[in-house]
Amino acid sequence: MTSHLKSTRLPIAENEAWTHRVPAQIEFCSVTKMYGSVAAVKDLSLAVRRDEFLTILGPSGSGKTTALMLLAGFVAPTKGDILIAGNSVASVPSYRRDQGIVFQSYALFPHLSVRRNLEFPLEMRGMKAAERAVRVDCMLERVRLKEFGGRMPSQLSGGQQQRVALARALIADPPVLLLDEPLGALDRNLREQMQGEIKRLHKEFGKTTICVTHDQEEALTLSDRIVVMRDGQIEQIDTPEALYDRPASRFVAKFLGEANMLEDAGLMIESDTVPRNGTVAMIRPERICIAAPTAPKRTDAEQRQSVTGTVEDMIFAGPLRKYHVRVGSTVLIGREHVAAGQQTFRPGDEVRLEWLRSDVRFVTA
Template sequence: MYGAVAAVVELSLIVRRGEFLTILGPSGSGKTTALMMLAGFEAPTKGDILIAGKSVAAVPSYGRDQGIVFQNYALFPHLTVRRNLEFPLEMRGVKSRERAPLVERMLKRVHLDSFGERMPSQLSGGQQQRVALARALIADPPILLLDEPLGALDRNLREQMQGEIKGLHREFGKTTICVTHDQEEALTLSDRIVVMRGGRIEQLDAPEALYDRPVNRFVANFLGEANVLDTPELGYQKQNTLDKIPMVRPERIRISAVSALAPAKLDQCQTVTGTVEEMIYAGPLRKYQVRVGSTSLIVREHAASGQDVFAPGDSVRLDWLRADVRLLDE
């Protein structure tokens, strides 16, 4: 609770041993509060938190055996990289002669074995992130908590660090709980994803299932782009008896010239014609916005040589398999 506002409401979640679980949601969804309760920085007003069957709701953060990586890395600026890594071992009573080989091994694992004597201010953002991950892992905690771990990095470095985190998870097998608002990051890293809104869980599923079979309009729109097909001109209308909304993903729609050959599975397809409103070239992808009557549909296709490219004003045909249409709750 923050005053009269409940940041997290009726949150019930079981995390499997060794899995990488991501809590995903927009600002104010309650994802960070959920992580802070797991970390011991916030106390639940009711309910309990169990780790390996034991309650830790009243245990302070320093009493919980877990590693934490923050968005701003939270490295000690007055300590060298080596001393940053030694600190959690020292706090656990590991003797000096035993700390040194552990630190050297971890520095080598995160490709920083020649950076031990540098200060954090002398490192790049990606290098600081590696130090933060190494410090969280070095004491061998069973649980790793990541709070927007890649939020401060540029896109290329973020993608590189996603691979690094995935590799560390495979190698160390830690139960990892990550909070992010980045959908691509969640899909790339996770075994399962929790989508939150308004302090509640909207859906919990594996990445592919979550993207391909969202339960409602919010999840569909938050995790990618969704074309809602609830108008007769698209061949659909809202199924009022079930209160369901038909939806198709942009990459499931095929765009072609009106005069092009019909798709092979014509009897299994829905076909409409429309006018291109916009085309956005994004390197490997082209994204079209196509007006069909009163509705604007988004189409996304991989750019390839010999492919027809359409400009605003062009008449086009759109086809999609009826089997690719998903029925959503509001």
């Protein structure tokens, strides 16, 4: 018997192709969710493309988890509709929605072996034992746990439990995969490893995937697009590169990484872009070059803005050094990769900060 999973290998399309050719797999249509007088989600409209990995990112209380719970069917919208493949599911119970779900706690059955955990959703669908066995063997191999089928969840590491949870969500071949803070319970090194595993599995299975997280690095690493939410509404949605390099607002700039707001330093901003009304100048820390005041100017100095300041703090973080430099009435952050022979500045040192005028971005206040 040939398992359907063995033939599932859908490549990720380019963003441009999605935009022009691929229909939406999931749509939130003016969805609002009220809890009493509080709107957890307000008039949410969002289209998720087929086979896309979309991450909903935001601080606590932003509405990101409520949006996922609405899609999963664990809560019902107060207003609006949710479509999957063009069909309304707003009134469809969660157990009738063909979706795989991975929770932060993994929610593995502690009294069942890994193999039985994977068999359970297939058994609930009435699949015969022989076909279940073939499919479980295939999935264990795909998630690199072929030798662990007989173990109990308590006998696995955190990363192995995460892979079992992913395998159980994928084994019934659902068109949609939902991830709720999937790596929140893992330490940093293991999170980075599992990010690679999730990307690999998404590429292999080609599932439309919605991930909710508060971890900016995780969102940037995994996603085709990121939705940044604030107070129950979408603040901005774009590709990771565009969202980081061209944030639309001060909130997005500061939430997704670190950002220096240049007007706080009282500077006359030099930029290649004409600012719109109601915007402020911003630059990322890694775009700022740090040098001694007497250091030779760069060959492209005419394309740069230069200011002087005093180092207040230097933070060594392995491959990076982060400097806090007081300029006027504010402190700017500069970040540089550590290199051999590089000059290191200490608190109290006078330094020159400079950046390309083309690297300045203007965001709404």
